[in-house]
Amino acid sequence: MRVTLIAVQSLDGFITRHGTPGAGFASEADQRYFRAALRGFDCSVMGRATYAQLRAEGGGQPDASRRRVVLTRTPEKFAAGTVPGAVEFTAEPPAGVVARLRAAGHRACALLGGAQIHSLFLAAGLVDELWLTVEPRLFGGGTPLLTAPADARLELLAHLPLDSGTLLLKYAVRR
Amino acid sequence: MRVTLIAVQSLDGFITRHGTPGAGFASEADQRYFRAALRGFDCSVMGRATYAQLRAEGGGQPDASRRRVVLTRTPEKFAAGTVPGAVEFTAEPPAGVVARLRAAGHRACALLGGAQIHSLFLAAGLVDELWLTVEPRLFGGGTPLLTAPADARLELLAHLPLDSGTLLLKYAVRR
Numbered sequence: 001m002r003v004t005l006i007a008v009q010s011l012d013g014f015i016t017r018h019g020t021p022g023a024g025f026a027s028e029a030d031q032r033y034f035r036a037a038l039r040g041f042d043c044s045v046m047g048r049a050t051y052a053q054l055r056a057e058g059g060g061q062p063d064a065s066r067r068r069v070v071l072t073r074t075p076e077k078f079a080a081g082t083v084p085g086a087v088e089f090t091a092e093p094p095a096g097v098v099a100r101l102r103a104a105g106h107r108a109c110a111l112l113g114g115a116q117i118h119s120l121f122l123a124a125g126l127v128d129e130l131w132l133t134v135e136p137r138l139f140g141g142g143t144p145l146l147t148a149p150a151d152a153r154l155e156l157l158a159h160l161p162l163d164s165g166t167l168l169l170k171y172a173v174r175r
Numbered sequence: 176m177r178v179t180l181i182a183v184q185s186l187d188g189f190i191t192r193h194g195t196p197g198a199g200f201a202s203e204a205d206q207r208y209f210r211a212a213l214r215g216f217d218c219s220v221m222g223r224a225t226y227a228q229l230r231a232e233g234g235g236q237p238d239a240s241r242r243r244v245v246l247t248r249t250p251e252k253f254a255a256g257t258v259p260g261a262v263e264f265t266a267e268p269p270a271g272v273v274a275r276l277r278a279a280g281h282r283a284c285a286l287l288g289g290a291q292i293h294s295l296f297l298a299a300g301l302v303d304e305l306w307l308t309v310e311p312r313l314f315g316g317g318t319p320l321l322t323a324p325a326d327a328r329l330e331l332l333a334h335l336p337l338d339s340g341t342l343l344l345k346y347a348v349r350r
Contacts, residue, residue, distance in 0.1 A: 011307065013187040013188020132186065136329035136330065138325050139324065140321035141325075147315070148315050150313050150316075153311065155340060156339065164331065165331045167331065171186070
């Protein structure tokens, strides 16, 4: 199973604009690309705040087209939100989540954030690719892509414009 | 006179690797491009630490091919390093420096950092273009591209690989 970190950031590396949560700054081109890209994944992993944000932005009940694993320290608090085959809450560590999804036969996992989740999975050596949308913005502050020091080397796979200003950069993480 | 901010950063927006000063992480491809790009500028502006770093990396005495304005709060301490037509030290504010260079007939000014200088000139509306080399690295910490919150919109001018992993991104700053 391949794990792909998918995020949108300002050119200077912030996934939120200053203190505003979520990716409301993302261009329409990125939002279209993101929805289409997700259809290529049979599961996704994210933190609870990111899950709430995506629900708020996307609206509606999550369908069973994709299994969503939501990480939280208190899964029992969110058990009522479980949707069999579509949404589950867990306090498992990253390696446990990935091993369980792989064992269940999943092939492609989208890692959807937030920043702490990015850092946890990267530090555990669990991220295979990084698909990063770079918006033509400078924020000078906000939530960084990663919350902890890292020193990862990447391999550039692709750089393509999504519209006149937004770039999609795809990298593989070197081992 | 056009002012072009030139910098090299990790994918996640850091111009130093953790606490290590300077751009020692920059690829050979970036270093070659940077030296060649500078030949297109008739003046440059930078902070004192950046000037010291560039001297240490490049070696030798600055020649008179390009006028270098070095910003410091205490120019009198560095007066002995002045080289007429090539190196000067000043405590002038950004707008004063740019006005003086423009009045002297300069056409193209390279803004070479560091991060505080980037933020000062950007906040003053003095940056026309941003030429940013993005190395295929994630640092998760270090000196950010900007030291102060900003909210600049950019226009993508070019995205081109300098080698198999390093990207050069060129943007105009929207007014």
